[in-house]
Amino acid sequence: MANISSLTPVSYRNVSFKDGFWAKRIEKNRKVTLPIEYNALKTTGRIDAWKLKWKKGDPEPHIFWDSDSAKWIEAAAYSLGTHANAKLEKQVDEVIDLIEKAQQSDGYLNIYFTTVAKGERWTNLMYGHELYCAGHLMEAAVAYFEARGKRKLLEVMCRYANYIDSVFGPEKGKIRGYGGHPEVELALVKLYKATDESRYLKLAEFFINERGVQPCYYDQEKEEERKGMTLPQTFDRNKNIQAHKPLREQETVVGHSVRAGYLYSGMVDVAMETGDVSLMQACRKLWSNLTEKRMYVTGGIGSSRQFEEFTFDYDLPNEEAYAETCAAISLVFFAHRMLQVEKDGKYADVMELALYNGVISGVSQDGKRFFYENRLMAHPERTKFGGQKPIERQKWFGCACCPPNIARLLASLGQYIYSVSKKEIYVHLYVAGKAKVEVAGETVTLKQQTNYPWEGAVALTVNPKVEAVFALVLRIPAWCRKASVKVNGKRIVVNGNSKKGYVKIVRSWRRGDLVELNLEMPIERMESHPSVRHNCGAIALKRGPLVYCIEEMDNGADIADLRLPRKSRFSLVSKKISDEKVPFVTATGYRRERSGWKGKLYQPIQTPLREVRIKAIPYFLWNNRGNGEMRIWITEAR
């Protein structure tokens, strides 16, 4: 068993953000979102639930409340890892104290199954979410230990992991089951890396290898004994949780999309650490199916609200899109891991796409409200029918997975920017700020100055402590048709020199060496594959990594009737949305006259078109100025 990853991410603790797109958002996450979420955990009883004082008649804690606290702790830990905050740290310590006390003498730790369903441990692996909650607590424990060096939660979670390891496994007398909602797999690998305890890696491997072996474990669980959550039997439940066949035989992404994203991430983790080539091959196949046939143009994934599932190839409805925030986040996890193994820009492309669109659409510009679903088309009346969530971002959700998930992602965003190998620094994302990187035995400080993603120019200053030979490897995004790179003012060839989406600059670097990258980012008219029936005859606007959308407030009602010619010039107009200057795209387009329609619903084609200015804004910013229609795909004009 050998680690087969090619790259190692640079820790978020060595990366700082300054004055840019992300700095603003990460600061808001720290100053606004984290306190709001703590408050929500508190007022909804999620923190007090750790006291295990629930008694019959009280409102029931939900089976995944544990994970809500856990993700918030993890987010707070990352935040504390870069920005000291005594008040926040005290809050974290207090919650951890409660968690420690909630742990049972044998190591078991779970609110619901220690109170409401006492004595029913592991009776509902399919939907009970015990291993899922354990996983999130493990991630929190590792994050807090790494951020602040405090071991309490880490030790609690090692005890729990040891107990889980004593319960699950291939050995006689152990349960040969695995969690219905994957998460513990990737968490166990984190715990293994933090503690060097190989049992945790082996347990993760067991869960991965056992999953989907037929007859399926869940078929042995007795329906009537299941405590916690259950879902109807009218659909393929084993498929919903990716347990319909062994993972190495799975070639299409199916079932619950967040489960899928966490599972695939855990698969890469295990494959990476154990050198498991067949598992890695399965990851590649799943990646292809996911990104080539089942992903929204925003990087959102999961087409169906019902059971939050993938459906079938090219089925990507816009108005009915599910595209949960957590699912887009899980895609970032998956992409980031694949990137470390494969050194291929296609993974960074998807990671960037999801980050700038389907992920950050999940939080309002002021950091106070959240989307659970990230539809690509919205109508304010429609959202009142048919089980859709409301059109506007919400303060909180009964099933509150998304808000703390986006908080932990933003707080740890630094880790997605750079990776290193022995003699290479990979720059995956362009963000204003600094990083301290160890490469070729030297410490190198990198500084990025850029207004990305609003502009495509990036100035990188390379500051090795002492002159050193290594490669600076810059990503040339697939969306960019024309890129140029200068080193200390001297142009280098990009095209012949770039490989798998990266251009490699090997030289002996000296303090102050300046690399200037320019990524041209004109507005592009995108089309989708002819089998995506929802987008035939329609255009999506994209500029750089940003997908644009049109909103009612800029274009009047009935935006579905706007038509965008295949050719016509665009202009960029800088306008403020809240405190942020945003480039609006405007273009000449058309819409039908509404006069002449009184009393009619259908008629032989006769309505004249009238010229209008179509205004579009970055998709992720929609619904920050009130409620109204929104859509990404615009009808192509005749």
Add this chain to the structure above:
Amino acid sequence: MANISSLTPVSYRNVSFKDGFWAKRIEKNRKVTLPIEYNALKTTGRIDAWKLKWKKGDPEPHIFWDSDSAKWIEAAAYSLGTHANAKLEKQVDEVIDLIEKAQQSDGYLNIYFTTVAKGERWTNLMYGHELYCAGHLMEAAVAYFEARGKRKLLEVMCRYANYIDSVFGPEKGKIRGYGGHPEVELALVKLYKATDESRYLKLAEFFINERGVQPCYYDQEKEEERKGMTLPQTFDRNKNIQAHKPLREQETVVGHSVRAGYLYSGMVDVAMETGDVSLMQACRKLWSNLTEKRMYVTGGIGSSRQFEEFTFDYDLPNEEAYAETCAAISLVFFAHRMLQVEKDGKYADVMELALYNGVISGVSQDGKRFFYENRLMAHPERTKFGGQKPIERQKWFGCACCPPNIARLLASLGQYIYSVSKKEIYVHLYVAGKAKVEVAGETVTLKQQTNYPWEGAVALTVNPKVEAVFALVLRIPAWCRKASVKVNGKRIVVNGNSKKGYVKIVRSWRRGDLVELNLEMPIERMESHPSVRHNCGAIALKRGPLVYCIEEMDNGADIADLRLPRKSRFSLVSKKISDEKVPFVTATGYRRERSGWKGKLYQPIQTPLREVRIKAIPYFLWNNRGNGEMRIWITEAR
């Protein structure tokens, strides 16, 4: 109180069909569908359920099983009214014997509430369906009495109606409630007309007047006492059953679409018979909202599968369309009644539209399979997800309202063709066959020779017993832009002479007078209102009353990517579908090349278009040649 209807429909018993579009379908209905349905009633226990032998542990009869038998009896009665059939009549008599025996001593009659929920009568007016079942049995009773002169079921239902009248009403001690699923209202008016018992009309009037009076009756029903069906409280249940405000104040069509259609039909009936002008005015407003803002191009109604409801103005999704067969049938009922009062072709236009599209799409060409939902766009994979019904017509349904409903409509289709007033014969629909009509004190035989709707030429021979002066009033459909009429070879002016969609020919008619009508029916490209977001940038093809659709088997997969130019010539090609010669429409169109897409889901627009022949067939015939994609709205080409 005075009857305010202007026209009286000519009974189906005086109308015969010959050699045409409908003759074929009505014959299949009689010879194939009716026996199949009897068999289904029998084998599913619906007929035996009348024996009231249910005991605990047996499979439960459904609360509306009574209505399934009733609609079949009604259909059989109409069939017997035009075609004697000893075997069928014996089956009907046997079922009626069972029904008679099932009647309780006080007149009450209901399977579910006499067996499963014994003693729970009228505890769940909202969803218990007792009055709904009573209504369908009354319709059956009247139909069988009128067809065969047999009084047994009529008397049973009069006893039941008398009992219902003793239970419900404004008087002290009576229940001031009404049925959650309207139906009994229109049925009571039929019973009144058959028996001349004015109490039945008064009771119908009471149900209409009481409905929606606030506080709503249902708010007094105790949730925990409700037996039979219940629906979640998470939506506006009073609105779902059109009881959210008094009917005269309702201006938009809301709630369950079949309930709505039956209710509005009952409202017209009561308004017609009582001369209630304010009620009639409400009907007009509801009609306008329904047909100008909430109706599919097929005459289907009800946009949302969830609770089978109307949603909001211009919300007409195609793939997710609900458009129940029963709802389109109820629209025919509503339109037909409005037409008698208003003498306005706009009602006949909608009646014809629904008949030729959203109604008969509900039964397969061989008469053996049925659609419950009539979506306007289908994808064979999509129908496996998200609670959609299967893509193909089914043999039967657990909730089996549609099959016998379409059977009774087809068996009684004759009544929709002609109406008379004192000195007028109105011809609403063009069908090959004969009719015997009483007008101006004379008996007139009318003969129509036509290949309508495949062709627009109609030859009407007028044969009065003796020469008589009266008006022959011919409908000029709104879809027809150019019509001509000749009387005995002499052209008469249509345009200046036509009023509200009809042209009136007054003369002294003699035996053998020949009226030749020609309705030009080129293929039209239809657009829908700019607020119908689902159809913006798309074209529907229509020829005469027939809406066309495209199917995968004629056009290859990914039919969403087909593009139809705004201008280009069509051809008609006659091809057989099963035993029927059908004019296929073909047109030059385009689709994108699929090469160049390997491994890609989105790209900057670049795919070339390639010319193809688009082939379309009448919508109602879709899915008669196997499963595949289907859609009505075709993307307009650049």
